[in-house]
Amino acid sequence: MRIESEEDGPNKRPWSCDFPTDSEMSDASPFKMRFVHLDLKGAPPKVSYLSEIFPLFRALGANGLLIEYEDTFPYEGPLRLLRAPHAYSPAEVTEVLRLAAAHELEVVPLVQTFGHMEFVLKHEALAHLREVALFPNTLNPHEAESLALVGAMVDQVLDLHPGARWLHIGCDEVYYLGEGEASRQWLQQEQNTTATLCLSHVKAVASHVRARHPATTPLVWDDMLRDIPEDQLSASGVPQLVEPVLWDYGADLDVQGKALLMEKYRKCGFPRLWAASAFKGATGPSQALPPIEHHLRNNLRWLQVAAQGRKDTLQGIVLTGWQRYDHFSVLCELLPVGIPSLAVCLQSLLHGGFAEDVRARVQSLLGISSLEIAGVTSEGTGSFPGSDILALVMQVSLHLRSSVDEMLQRDRYVTGWFSHYHRRRKLIHPVMIQHIQPQALSLLGRWSALTQELAAALHRVFPEGAVEEWLQENVHPSLGQLQALLQDLEAASPPTPPAGPDTGQGL
Structure with a gap:
């Protein structure tokens, strides 16, 4: 700028x-x-x-x-x-x-x-x-x-x-x-x-x-x-x-x-x-x-x-x-x-x-x-030096944690079929993976992209250590929760059954 x-x-x-x-x-x-x-x-x-x-x-x-x-x-x-x-x-x-x-x-x-x-x-x-x-x-x-x-x-x-x-x-x-x-x-x-x-x-x-x-x-x-x-x-x-x-x-x-x-x-x-x-x-x-x-x-x-x-x-x-x-x-x-x-x-x-x-x-x-x-x-975040940081910090502060909490604590599929009990025991109904995984991937992708944008904006203004500290305190905990959810889904997913022999004939 x-x-x-x-x-x-x-x-x-x-x-x-x-x-x-x-x-x-x-x-x-x-x-x-x-x-x-x-x-x-x-x-x-x-x-x-x-x-x-x-x-x-x-x-x-x-x-x-x-x-x-x-x-x-x-x-x-x-x-x-x-x-x-x-x-x-x-x-x-x-x-x-x-x-x-x-x-x-x-x-x-x-x-x-x-x-x-x-x-x-x-x-x-x-x-x-x-x-x-x-x-x-x-x-x-x-x-x-x-x-x-x-x-x-x-x-x-x-x-x-x-x-x-x-x-x-x-x-x-x-x-x-x-x-x-x-x-x-x-x-x-x-x-x-x-x-x-x-x-x-x-x-x-x-x-x-x-x-x-x-x-x-x-x-x-x-x-x-x-x-x-x-x-x-x-x-x-x-x-x-x-x-x-x-x-x-x-x-x-x-x-x-x-x-x-x-x-x-x-x-x-x-x-x-x-x-x-x-x-x-x-x-x-x-x-x-x-x-x-x-x-x-x-x-x-x-x-x-x-x-x-x-x-x-x-x-x-x-x-x-x-x-x-x-x-x-x-x-x-x-x-x-x-x-x-x-x-x-x-x-x-x-x-x-x-x-x-x-x-x-x-x-x-x-x-x-x-x-x-x-x-x-406010309506718009301005055109002053650093206003891009304000806009991105507002997004993180007002919506990141709440959006992750909404999924982990209030989504019916997560709370009902992939609770902490299920996650510890790697138990899940296979159909629930189709409900949970796409949503978690979409949320993680959206916030990861914004985090990259914020990190670039912060690096223009602050030294590396300050950027790392702010992101670790304010961003990484929520992203980590999403990543852990996806890892647990992967661990609980049943193996894909092998395909049967192809006889070349229809039913």
């Missing part, structure tokens, strides 16, 4: 025209910065696909990217073991930054430095830096080597992102903090708490960023800060070093509660705050199609939060698009599949709501004739 040029005439994509100016895009939005989150710890898109999708991000209203590399960053030296086989090369990272700049998308890299450290601490050579020996998710904040490790990670990432105004240092969901042996001993000392321990590590990492990269401001997810008393947070020195990103992906987000939390952070001394909504990856670890209405409601609630707070308190909003819940979980909604949800959410944030004119603009930008918000299907 390519981006048409001006010479492509009537087939030219509506979003391949000149970008609107920042003033035009921001008039109705309380969020000056609107960052699309690229979670690369699962199904990282090829640079060729990013070159196609960045112009659309910009046309939809984004002006920045939060890029969470995890193991796709090309770490060097002792950190090279963190690289996944499909990691980007330094040249590819540079090209991504060039493409982003060409489409006026500011890049903020994200490096996990406390929680969600599975991609680091899963390695045997670094397992001694775990907070709890058994679990690879949280870094031990007591070890000097821990700070040296994340400092080296930060430095390598920022060296490839010269001029970055912000660096997100993660620090969310620091599970089991305080439960390691070193922490247990430390917490026995008077006035030591897990909150103090958390703030101490955040301050150390942020201080490293400020000292080594003075032009870069650290951002942190705010969940570990929410319940810390105001006076303790104020006295920690952390508010002078970082900008919190308040995240909540719920459709029923508590607007008043978030407004109060913003005021608390302001009183603690944080000069600037950020919000984080979601456009995919937040409604189920194995979700294949994003519920657009849920994400729209979430983003509309964030507009209400912005209206409640003091003007310009919120620097911007990050529209998160999680690709895995953590390093070890399955893939959730693929990026191309989430584009309609992203479009609805970005345009709503840009224009202050989702009125009919906004819906019409989304449909025009995506090439969708009729966009469905409440369900998961």
